Amino acid sequence: MKAIRGATTIEADCKEQIKERVGELLNKIKVSNLLEEEEIVCILFSNTKDINTYYPAKAAREAGFFSCALYSSLEPQIEGSLSLCIRVMVLAEIERKPVHIYLHEAKSLRKDITENINIALDGPAGSGKSTVSKIIAKKLDILYLDTGAMYRACALKCLENAIDCKDEKNVSNIIESIDIKVEYSNGNQQTILDGKDVSETIRRPEISMLASTVSSHFCVRNKMVELQRKIANGVSCILDGRDIGTNVLPDARFKFYLTASPEVRAHRRMEENNKKGYNQDFETLLEEIKKRDFQDKNRKFAPLRKADDAIEIDSSEMSIEQVVTFIEKTIQEKI
Numbered sequence: 001m002k003a004i005r006g007a008t009t010i011e012a013d014c015k016e017q018i019k020e021r022v023g024e025l026l027n028k029i030k031v032s033n034l035l036e037e038e039e040i041v042c043i044l045f046s047n048t049k050d051i052n053t054y055y056p057a058k059a060a061r062e063a064g065f066f067s068c069a070l071y072s073s074l075e076p077q078i079e080g081s082l083s084l085c086i087r088v089m090v091l092a093e094i095e096r097k098p099v100h101i102y103l104h105e106a107k108s109l110r111k112d113i114t115e116n117i118n119i120a121l122d123g124p125a126g127s128g129k130s131t132v133s134k135i136i137a138k139k140l141d142i143l144y145l146d147t148g149a150m151y152r153a154c155a156l157k158c159l160e161n162a163i164d165c166k167d168e169k170n171v172s173n174i175i176e177s178i179d180i181k182v183e184y185s186n187g188n189q190q191t192i193l194d195g196k197d198v199s200e201t202i203r204r205p206e207i208s209m210l211a212s213t214v215s216s217h218f219c220v221r222n223k224m225v226e227l228q229r230k231i232a233n234g235v236s237c238i239l240d241g242r243d244i245g246t247n248v249l250p251d252a253r254f255k256f257y258l259t260a261s262p263e264v265r266a267h268r269r270m271e272e273n274n275k276k277g278y279n280q281d282f283e284t285l286l287e288e289i290k291k292r293d294f295q296d297k298n299r300k301f302a303p304l305r306k307a308d309d310a311i312e313i314d315s316s317e318m319s320i321e322q323v324v325t326f327i328e329k330t331i332q333e334k335i
């Protein structure tokens with residue numbers, strides 16, 4: 001059995017409004033929780049003392065909730081609390097995680113679940129963005145989007161079609177018809193290029209530099225940013241990239257800029273690559289990281305830059321766990 005919580009407010013104490021808002025609240029709870037009528041055991045209401053014209057329980061019956069037990073009660077009048085408010089608890093025989101619903105002025109009661117959490121995590125290559133993002137996404141049960149994977153897919157498409165990533169004209173032609181999709185399997189992002197899963201291929205070391213080059217063109221950024229905003233729209237999510245806080249989600253509630261010295265980043269990348277069987281020596285990787293930093297920071301459109309309102313984290317001497325704890329703490333303090 002699970003308890004689903006919810007609340008709504010009315011603008012005036014009248015029967016019609018109570019019926020409408022109670023019906024709206026219960027139907028949203030039913031749809032969002034995929035509830036079958038038989039799964040609902042009982043619905044308990046409480047309302048503030050300024051509601052006197054109709055029982056919310058009666059409104060529920062009239063909204064079509066016939067087979068469960070219904071109950072209404074009065075709440076104590078607490079100074080400073082919401083007025084004209086109806087709270088509900090639906091007890092249902094389900095195993096799934098409940099989705100709680102707060103509507104109208106009652107949204108302010110549970111900002112943690114009614115406001116989407118958008119986290120922008122920017123920073124240079126090898127700063128640990130994707131590892132940290134994956135952990136945060138899992139802990140907060142929110143979507144993770146690795147935007148770099150999309151630019152990597154663009155680079156792969158150019159490579160496969162023998163197009164020089166610097167050649168804006170030819171890149172533009174191929175990008176026009178590119179089909180990039182992001183899917184999730186067991187919570188892991190899969191990057192689909194023209195119907196093919198390229199999640200592994202785009203991690204090849206030679207793709208990194210090409211992705212940086214191809215991402216400098218306006219036509220590429222324009223298309224990818226549109227796709228990224230579509231994926232992020234209306235959901236709680238963490239996006240990692242170079243321009244999330246400055247360009248993709250400028251209104252993100254939380255912005256972080258994760259960095260580390262080039263040497264530390266090259267070292268991390270080397271270990272990561274070695275594990276995947278790509279053997280690159282430290283000096284080559286360090287050179288590449290510095291070149292990529294320069295290219296990403298100095299391009300004309302949406303260069304890598306810390307957003308003015310982003311919190312900078314230098315992870316050179318921090319473990320992944322320490323970075324995650326810092327981000328989590330910052331978020332918890334604000335919600």
Ligand code: DC
Pocket residue numbers: 125126147148149151152208211212215216240241242243244292296
């Ligand atoms: O994060 P990554 O290494 O997978 O990114 C590959 C390249 O893609 C990076 O060097 C620059 C580009 N990129 C970008 O321009 N904007 C983003 N939001 C993400 C990546």
